[in-house]
Structure formats: structure tokens, C-alpha cells
Amino acid sequence: MPMVHREQSPLASRPAPRAARREGYGPLAATAALAAALVIGWQLLVGPRLPEQVYHPARFDGVLHWVAPGVGPFYAHGDVAGADLVVVGDSRAFDDLELETLAGAGLGRVARVWGPNADLAALLPTLGARTGDGRPRVILVVASPSLLGADYDPLMTVLLERAPPELERLSLANGLARWRAAERPRLLAAGPSAPEAARAAHAQRVEVLLDVWAKRLADTTRRAGWSTKEVDRVLNEWVDRQRALALATVSTQRWATQWAEPVAPDRLAPGTRKMLATRDADQRAATRARFVAAARAQLAEGARIVSVRAPVTPSVLAAEREFVSDADLRAVFTELGVPFFEHQELALPVRDGSHLTWRASRTYTRLVADALRGLGLAPNR
Amino acid sequence: MSFDSVTFWLLFPCAFAAWWLLPWQAAKCVALLFSLVFYGWWNPWYLPLILLSSLIDWGAAQRIHASAERAVRRHWLLVSLGTNLGLLATFKYGGFALTNADRLARSLGGSGLDTVVPWVVPVGISFYTFQTLSYTLDVYWRRLAPARTFVDFFLYVAFYPQLVAGPIVRAKTLLPQFERAPRWRPARLLHGVYLCAQGLFLKVVVADNLAPEVDRLMALASADAPGLTPTAAWLGMLYFGCELFADFAGYSAIAIGLAALLGLRFPVNFLYPLAARGPAEFWQRWHITLSTWFRDYVYIPLGGSRGGPWRTYANLCITMVLSGFWHGAAWGMLVWGALHAAALCVERAWLGRRAPALGRPPSGLLGCAAACGGIALTQAFVLVAWTFFRAPEVEHALRIVRAMLVAPAGGAPLGLGALADARHLVLVSPVVLMHLRRLAREWLGWRESAHERAVGAALMLFLLAVVRRDNAQDFLYFQF
Numbered sequence: 001m002p003m004v005h006r007e008q009s010p011l012a013s014r015p016a017p018r019a020a021r022r023e024g025y026g027p028l029a030a031t032a033a034l035a036a037a038l039v040i041g042w043q044l045l046v047g048p049r050l051p052e053q054v055y056h057p058a059r060f061d062g063v064l065h066w067v068a069p070g071v072g073p074f075y076a077h078g079d080v081a082g083a084d085l086v087v088v089g090d091s092r093a094f095d096d097l098e099l100e101t102l103a104g105a106g107l108g109r110v111a112r113v114w115g116p117n118a119d120l121a122a123l124l125p126t127l128g129a130r131t132g133d134g135r136p137r138v139i140l141v142v143a144s145p146s147l148l149g150a151d152y153d154p155l156m157t158v159l160l161e162r163a164p165p166e167l168e169r170l171s172l173a174n175g176l177a178r179w180r181a182a183e184r185p186r187l188l189a190a191g192p193s194a195p196e197a198a199r200a201a202h203a204q205r206v207e208v209l210l211d212v213w214a215k216r217l218a219d220t221t222r223r224a225g226w227s228t229k230e231v232d233r234v235l236n237e238w239v240d241r242q243r244a245l246a247l248a249t250v251s252t253q254r255w256a257t258q259w260a261e262p263v264a265p266d267r268l269a270p271g272t273r274k275m276l277a278t279r280d281a282d283q284r285a286a287t288r289a290r291f292v293a294a295a296r297a298q299l300a301e302g303a304r305i306v307s308v309r310a311p312v313t314p315s316v317l318a319a320e321r322e323f324v325s326d327a328d329l330r331a332v333f334t335e336l337g338v339p340f341f342e343h344q345e346l347a348l349p350v351r352d353g354s355h356l357t358w359r360a361s362r363t364y365t366r367l368v369a370d371a372l373r374g375l376g377l378a379p380n381r
Numbered sequence: 382m383s384f385d386s387v388t389f390w391l392l393f394p395c396a397f398a399a400w401w402l403l404p405w406q407a408a409k410c411v412a413l414l415f416s417l418v419f420y421g422w423w424n425p426w427y428l429p430l431i432l433l434s435s436l437i438d439w440g441a442a443q444r445i446h447a448s449a450e451r452a453v454r455r456h457w458l459l460v461s462l463g464t465n466l467g468l469l470a471t472f473k474y475g476g477f478a479l480t481n482a483d484r485l486a487r488s489l490g491g492s493g494l495d496t497v498v499p500w501v502v503p504v505g506i507s508f509y510t511f512q513t514l515s516y517t518l519d520v521y522w523r524r525l526a527p528a529r530t531f532v533d534f535f536l537y538v539a540f541y542p543q544l545v546a547g548p549i550v551r552a553k554t555l556l557p558q559f560e561r562a563p564r565w566r567p568a569r570l571l572h573g574v575y576l577c578a579q580g581l582f583l584k585v586v587v588a589d590n591l592a593p594e595v596d597r598l599m600a601l602a603s604a605d606a607p608g609l610t611p612t613a614a615w616l617g618m619l620y621f622g623c624e625l626f627a628d629f630a631g632y633s634a635i636a637i638g639l640a641a642l643l644g645l646r647f648p649v650n651f652l653y654p655l656a657a658r659g660p661a662e663f664w665q666r667w668h669i670t671l672s673t674w675f676r677d678y679v680y681i682p683l684g685g686s687r688g689g690p691w692r693t694y695a696n697l698c699i700t701m702v703l704s705g706f707w708h709g710a711a712w713g714m715l716v717w718g719a720l721h722a723a724a725l726c727v728e729r730a731w732l733g734r735r736a737p738a739l740g741r742p743p744s745g746l747l748g749c750a751a752a753c754g755g756i757a758l759t760q761a762f763v764l765v766a767w768t769f770f771r772a773p774e775v776e777h778a779l780r781i782v783r784a785m786l787v788a789p790a791g792g793a794p795l796g797l798g799a800l801a802d803a804r805h806l807v808l809v810s811p812v813v814l815m816h817l818r819r820l821a822r823e824w825l826g827w828r829e830s831a832h833e834r835a836v837g838a839a840l841m842l843f844l845l846a847v848v849r850r851d852n853a854q855d856f857l858y859f860q861f
Contacts, residue, residue: 024567027571028570031578035842203603204600228388231388235387236387239387243846250847
């Protein structure tokens with residue numbers, strides 16, 4: 001460093017690091033063999049004792065699928081415009097159904113558009129319309145009481161009030177910086193002004209939300225077309241998926257859910273109750289009417305609609321039934337005249353009361369795929 | 382393209398095979414092509430910049446070398462300096478200048494400026510401009526003959542192992558190695574494999590998994606949230622210190638390892654900086670190629686320690702503040718550089734030549750105790766200084782520093798606060814173990830055997846295989 005003159009510094013005359021003594025390839029082979037032995041030992045001895053991973057290793061949140069100002073957010077996986085089957089719904093559409101398994105079951109090209117407590121009445125008209133490339137042949141609605149209205153996150157509602165951002169402008173880092181700078185005061189103003197602790201907690205949430213959305217917007221613009229980053233992402237995700245399927249892996253970021261609290265079947269029951277309580281009967285009736293109208297329009301365009309209700313735990317089901325009975329939900333699809341498979345009481349591992357573990361999601365997806373094939377919905381190719 | 386991407390490791394075997402199998406001149410051309418693909422993978426629009434910088438420095442160095450006239454030589458040196466510093470000023474510091482001009486205009490009652498510059502900082506611009514600068518300066522000072530061909534020179538600037546985040550390899554180190562084909566040596570290959578495994582382990586397992594915890598601390602600081610307890614602040618900054626070390630030392634290890642796989646030698650960039658017993662020793666261990674660059678091209682030309690104590694302190698301050706500014710166009714970086722300058726001055730004034738230096742082990746029990754105390758004090762200082770390096774705003778950094786240093790005296794609660802999970806300390810343990818091993822070598826003369834090295838590498842490969850990577854982060858030093 002500056003304070004050490006060349007002649008004083010042991011670094012100045014330090015030669016580049018010498019290679020190890022001549023050792024041939026023996027240590028390299030020993031290293032590889034030992035690493036392989038450790039992996040095999042881990043897989044045999046530790047792997048079976050690890051709690052099941054609660055998140056699917058290949059899942060990512062998807063690119064933003066804009067519907068309308070103030071509505072959403074929706075995330076898309078796969079090419080929605082060119083899909084034979086589009087899965088739509090709330091977070092259960094994301095967690096409980098595997099696109100690859102559906103595609104592998106002969107159901108053609110599969111895509112998904114989901115959003116937490118999704119407003120499907122707003123989403124359905126946009127399928128295919130955004131690109132003008134025809135509507136999907138089959139729409140699989142993953143139904144839950146939130147279909148009839150629920151409030152996911154008031155702060156998110158504020159974030160979405162403004163028109164969908166012009167994604168191209170956000171493709172540069174400074175575009176995102178500009179977006180953040182503009183959104184921060186709006187979001188902060190939506191929070192409490194007192195007491196101090198509540199204000200600070202709200203400000204912290206705002207920062208987290210801005211961070212998450214900045215990343216998501218960047219990912220969305222990146223995935224909007226071919227790019228080297230997209231190549232990296234596809235390759236990295238493929239390798240991660242293969243590794244997670246072959247090996248018992250651990251995640252430091254998921255310690256809380258993976259080791260300390262592996263599966264909590266009642267965790268989301270209070271949250272479910274809280275979210276559904278944000279709508280009264282009149283609001284639910286209005287949402288129901290909008291959904292039915294949107295679904296009818298899709299049917300009139302020639303699309304086929306099928307609906308499933310995914311498994312949940314008894315505590316979450318009880319919370320849902322306080323607001324929407326099974327019969328009420330069933331009546332929606334009866335009125336539309338579309339098949340509705342009710343699997344809510346199916347006994348499968350549910351990690352938090354509302355979403356299946358990822359291995360269970362594979363099992364459940366196969367069951368749904370069988371049901372769809374049974375309806376003759378596999379494309380003729 | 383990044384060293385931790387699957388893409389790189391799919392393409393590298395092709396570059397490796399071409400390097401060793403093709404005739405030497407063709408091998409260099411293929412390496413150059415691969416380097417350009419490697420760099421252009423981030424953004425192909427960056428390529429003209431590096432080409433422009435290289436062309437100008439190549440031409441300037443040729444003319445400097447060919448001319449005996451002082452005025453001509455100086456003219457071409459200024460062309461080179463102007464180009465490189467101009468690129469840095471425009472692309473790296475343009476936004477900073479505009480932002481501050483905007484703030485100044487607003488504070489004076491004006492309407493302000495549009496502070497958004499229409500470009501992003503090209504990856505690695507600070508590194509390659511410093512390399513080309515050092516080349517021209519060395520040729521000017523007659524320490525180095527210019528490269529024989531433009532391909533050699535451009536390969537030196539753009540060589541993929543060291544292009545985007547160092548180590549900053551000097552021309553006198555790398556250019557001679559391009560003159561003839563390297564020899565295939567199994568021991569060098571082994572060394573390269575070990576370094577790549579170590580670097581990937583540090584990056585993928587340690588740094589990427591600590592990063593979210595550090596982000597959490599920064600979110601607390603930016604919101605001035607009540608969960609920012611003294612323990613949370615110290616723990617979060619410890620995580621950041623380890624993340625930064627694992628990230629950058631990991632990148633350097635991969636870079637040096639790749640060079641070894643290609644039969645080349647790169648200089649050491651990190652010598653276990655957490656084992657430093659004082660600020661001066663810290664800078665002999667941390668980002669060595671940068672600190673020696675500043676020593677040789679800024680500190681010594683300024684006069685070094687030759688002008689008496691006050692001149693020395695002034696030179697130290699100028700050098701360290703410039704070093705801080707090199708790291709980023711932000712006031713926090715300037716504060717960080719100034720803090721290190723102050724620490725170096727205090728150490729020099731207090732201990733003079735008795736200051737601990739690299740390669741001088743402590744003697745006796747008392748010496749060991751003093752060395753341990755020195756390590757603890759140095760690391761505490763370094764962690765406090767890192768807050769200005771990491772926090773996006775000086776104000777946020779001050780909140781963390783207050784939580785670290787002032788709040789405990791005021792009786793603030795010492796719990797983990799909002800940073801409620803101390804389990805990530807397990808990720809700190811590999812970093813600590815590496816440093817303890819190094820101390821055993823420096824203080825006790827212990828040297829690991831080939832078998833111990835093989836076991837260490839196997840463990841790292843095993844952990845790379847089983848620890849998931851939920852939050853892949855860019856290498857931190859790419860932004861500099």
C-alpha cells in the first residue's frame with residue numbers, strides 16, 4: 001500500500017504464486033474421488049433424513065403480465081399467446097401445478113398466468129388479445145374463494161394504481177432508478193404518519209417492495225426478447241433443476257421453512273380469513289358476475305374452460321367456508337356449464353395450509369392431467 | 382458472461398482446448414475472440430469502448446517509445462491519460478457529477494437538472510482503464526517496451542480471466558508471457574483447478590447466501606427502522622465483510638485459477654485480509670493489485686514518504702481518497718477512503734516503522750496477544766468503514782455506525798432485532814477457518830500437505846454440489 005515503499009514492501013518483490021510441486025494427476029484424481037464419495041455419502045445417509053423441500057427448485061415468479069392499471073400483479077410463465085392450455089388462477093395455480101408435467105402428459109404447449117388473489121375477470125379477456133395471436137384452446141381455472149374477491153396487499157394496490165410502466169424505458173438501470181424515485185414517495189405517503197414504529201415499519205416494507213419490483217421489472221424486460229442474460233437464465237435454471245432433482249440439496253435462505261418449520265399446515269388459515277374478510281357479499285356477487293361474463297366471452301370465442309379446486313388443509317378450508325361455501329363456488333361453474341373438479345379435501349402434503357409441497361404438486365398435476373385427458377382435451381397432433 | 386454462470390463453464394472447455402491445441406499465434410487470436418465474446422455477453426455496446434481505449438493506448442505507447450523528444454512523448458502520454466480518464470469521467474462519474482450539480486442547483490433555488498444519464502457504467506471499465514494507463518505510463522518511464530503486436534496488447538487488455546474485475550495485471554507481468562506458448566504442467570493445472578473450486582465455493586456458497594442478510598440490514602438502515610439494534614448492525618456488517626471478501630477474493634481466485642489452467646501466472650490479489658493486524662497490513666492483503674497500482678502510479682509519484690511526515694500524510698490521504706473514488710462515484714466511497722487514510726496516518730504517527738507488516742510473525746506470548754488484539758481492532762475498524770462502502774447513502778451508513786458505536790453506550794437493546802437469524806454465522810465459518818489456517822502458516826510455519834489440500838478442495842466441491850443458490854448475485858466488483 002502507499003505507505004510502504006517498494007523496497008520496504010514484501011509484496012513488491014513477491015513472485016507470482018508458485019505452482020504446487022510436481023505431483024502428477026494423483027491429487028486431482030483424489031480430490032474428484034473424495035468429492036464424489038462425499039456426495040454419495042450425503043445422498044445415502046443425510047438425504048433421506050432431510051425434510052422435503054417445500055419449494056420447487058425450478059420455480060421462478062415469471063415475467064409481468066400487465067392487464068390494466070390497478071389490476072394484478074399477474075406473472076406469466078411460458079408463451080401465453082401460442083399455448084394450447086393456459087393455467088390461470090391465484091398462487092395455487094403457481095404452486096400446485098407443474099407446467100412441465102402437464103406438457104409431458106400430452107396436453108400440448110402449456111403456459112400459466114397467475115397472480116396472488118388474481119382478478120380473473122380482468123385477466124381472461126387479455127389472454128391472446130395482447131398479441132393478437134388467437135386465444136388459448138383450453139383455459140384451466142384454478143379456483144378458490146379468492147376468485148370472488150380478496151385483498152392481497154394494500155400497499156401493492158397503491159403500487160399498481162398507476163398505468164403499467166413502459167417496460168422498454170425501464171430496461172436501463174437508470175430507468176429503474178427513475179421509476180423507484182417516482183414510486184417511493186407515493187408508497188410512503190400511503191402508510192401511517194404515526195406512531196414512529198409503524199411509520200418505520202411501513203418505510204421498510206416500501207423499500208422491500210421497491211427492491212422486489214425493480215428486480216422483477218428488470219427480469220421482465222430481459223425476458224421480453226432474446227438476450228444473452230436469457231441464455232444464462234435458462235441454462236442456470238436447467239442445471240439447478242437437474243441438480244435438485246438428483247440430489248438432496250439445502251438452502252440457507254430457506255432454513256426457516258426447510259429445517260426449523262418444515263411444514264405448517266395451519267399457517268395460512270388466519271391470513272386466508274383476513275384476506276377474504278376484505279370483501280362483503282355484495283362485492284363478491286359483483287365480482288362473480290364479472291367473472292361469469294368474462295368466461296362466457298371466452299367460451300363464445302371457442303375456448304374450452306375447465307376448473308379445478310386444489311387441495312388445502314382442513315383449517316384453511318374451514319376459513320374459506322366462512323366466506324364462500326363449496327356450493328357457492330360450484331354454482332359459478334355449473335352456471336357456465338364447464339367441468340369443475342373439487343379436490344379441496346384430497347389428502348396430499350400441504351406445506352402451509354394453502355399450497356402443496358413441490359413433490360405433492362407433481363402428484364397432483366398428474367391427477368389433473370388425467371382428468372383433462374379424460375375430457376378429451378389433449379390436442380390432436 | 383460471469384465466472385459463476387453455467388454459460389461460461391460450458392464455453393470455457395472450448396477456449397481451453399483451443400489455447401492448448403492450436404498453434405500459438407492462432408491460439409492467442411482465439412483467446413482474444415473468446416475474450417470479446419465474454420465481455421460482449423454483458424452488452425455488445427461496451428466493446429467499442431474497450432477497443433477505442435486499447436487502440437489509443439497502443440498507438441500512444443508506440444509513439445512514446447519511438448520518440449526521443451520529451452515534448453512528443455509527453456503529448457502522447459497526455460492523449461492516453463486524457464482518453465482513459467475521460468472515459469472514466471464520462472461513463473463512471475458523469476451521473477455523480479450531474480446528481481450533485483442538480484442538488485447544488487436546487488439548494489441555490491434553481492429548478493434543478495435532469496440527473497439521469499442515458500447510459501450505464503460499462504462493466505469493468507475501472508479495471509481495464511487502469512491496466513492501459515499503467516502500460517502507457519510504464520512505456521513513458523522506460524520501464525517497459527511496448528507490446529510487439531496489437532493482438533498481444535489487445536489480448537493483454539481484454540484477456541477474459543482478468544478483464545472485468547481484476548486482478549489488475551501489469552503489462553510487464555502478462556505481455557512477456559504472451560511471447561511464447563506456455564508449457565503444460567500437471568502441477569499448474571492442479572493449482573488452477575483448486576483455485577477455481579475455492580473461488581466458486583466462496584462466491585456461490587458463501588457470498589451469495591450472505592447477500593440477502595446484508596440487504597436486510599441495508600433495508601433497516603434506509604428505513605431507519607427500530608429493529609436496527611447494535612447486535613444486528615455488527616452482525617450485518619460482519620456478514621457484509623465476509624460477503625465482500627468471499628465475493629471478490631472468490632472472483633480473484635477463479636481468475637488466477639483460470640490463468641493457471643492456461644499455463645499463465647497472475648499476481649496474488651488477496652492474502653487473507655481478515656488476518657491483518659493494522660490498517661497498513663490490511664492494504665498489503667486486500668486487493669493487492671489495486672493498492673500496489675495506487676502505490677506505484679499515485680503515491681510514489683506524489684513523493685511518497687520522501688518529503689517528511691506531513692507531506693507523507695497528505696500523500697496518503699490523496700491516494701486513499703482517490704482509491705475510494707475509484708471504487709465508486711458516491712460520497713460514501715470518498716468517506717470510506719478518507720477513513721482508511723486517517724487510520725493509516727494514525728498508525729504511521731503512532732507506531733512508525735514498528736507497525737505490523739506482512740511476513741513479520743509476532744514473537745512470544747505477549748506478541749501473540751498484541752497481534753490478536755491488533756487483528757480484532759483492525760477488523761472492527763474495517764467493518765465500521767465498510768458501512769460507507771456498502772450503504773447507498775451516507776445517511777444510511779451513519780445510522781448503522783450509530784447503532785454499532787453510539788447506541789450500545791446509550792443502553793439500546795442488544796438483541797438481534799430485525800436481523801433475527803444468526804444461523805448465517807455458519808457461512809462465516811469457512812472464511813474464518815481459511816484465515817486461521819493462514820495464521821498458522823504465517824505464525825507457526827505450518828504448511829498444508831497435498832493431501833490436506835485435496836481434502837479441502839473436495840469439501841468445497843461437495844458443498845458446491847449440495848448447497849442451493851437461491852439468490853444468485855452479480856460479482857460486487859463488477860460495478861467498479
